[in-house]
Amino acid sequence: MSASIAPVMRVGLYGGAFDPPHRGHVALAQAAVSGLHLDVLHVVPTGQAWHKTRDLSDAKHRLAMARLAFEGVAGVVVDPREIERHGPSYTLVTLDELKRRYPEAQLFLILGQDQAQAFASWWRADQISQLAIICVAARAGFMGETPLIDSIQEPNGPFQPLEMPLVPVSATEIRHAVAARQNVAPLVFEPVARYIDQHHLYQTAR
Ligand SMILES: Nc1ncnc2c1ncn2[C@@H]1O[C@H](COP(=O)(O)OP(=O)(O)OP(=O)(O)O)[C@@H](O)[C@H]1O
Ligand SMILES: O=C(O)c1ccc[n+]([C@@H]2O[C@H](COP(=O)([O-])O)[C@@H](O)[C@H]2O)c1
DSSP, X not given: OOOOOOOOOEEEEEEEOOSSOOHHHHHHHHHHHHHTTOSEEEEEEOSSOTTOSSOOOOHHHHHHHHHHHHTTOXXXXXXXXXXXXXXXXXXXXXXXXXXXXXXXXXXXXXXXXXXXXXXXXXXXXXXXXXXXEEEEEOOTTSOXXXXXXXXXXXXXXXXXXXXXXXXXXXXXHHHHHHHTTOOOTTTSOHHHXXXXXXXXXXXXXX
């Protein structure tokens, strides 16, 4: 009788400021879970975004909104580990932690195209690509004339494309729309819109 071999677990990491989380974020998470056959996708709101010039909104709000946005999305857990950790939120550290939690798993790092284009500037980027398969979704506004597959293969990348319909929305646009008292219903899910309203977030554009 031959012993059966357990399939390798497939674990994803999808980090972001989620300030606020929007329909593009949820579409990307869904595309990752289904397209990559993930057993679990850790959605990790950033603690300290060393790479952003703007101060992020309070972590407690971003975490609460991420929980509302991703509630009920199959395969997703919202994971506060970067918010609970001290110091800058380096993705390599988070991947190391996930590797310790799932020692036998294949790890996948999920990015939108803008972050893939900035990837060379990340902390210890070369080590990240040894720990995880990096999967990149096309993002409206970042395509230019270059098809996704060409642009993500240079200058340094072992990137794989992640199929996803283009969702033309950004958190910046939402913060500006809220500050301008415009309707953000087409861009965020209703519980997130309600949270923004109840907590008076984004009253001035940043
Ligand atoms: N509409 C979208 N389509 C595809 N990927 C997206 C989209 N919005 C965000 N992402 C990806 O999700 C991750 C987290 O993004 P982030 O939380 O910074 O949102 P954002 O909309 O880019 O915010 P901001 O406008 O404040 O920079 C990044 O990898 C980003 O590329
Ligand atoms: O580790 C790094 O050096 C690093 C540099 C830039 C971005 N990241 C991560 O990439 C994810 C998406 O970033 P952002 O700015 O689009 O929210 C988020 O989890 C960030 O912490 C990570």
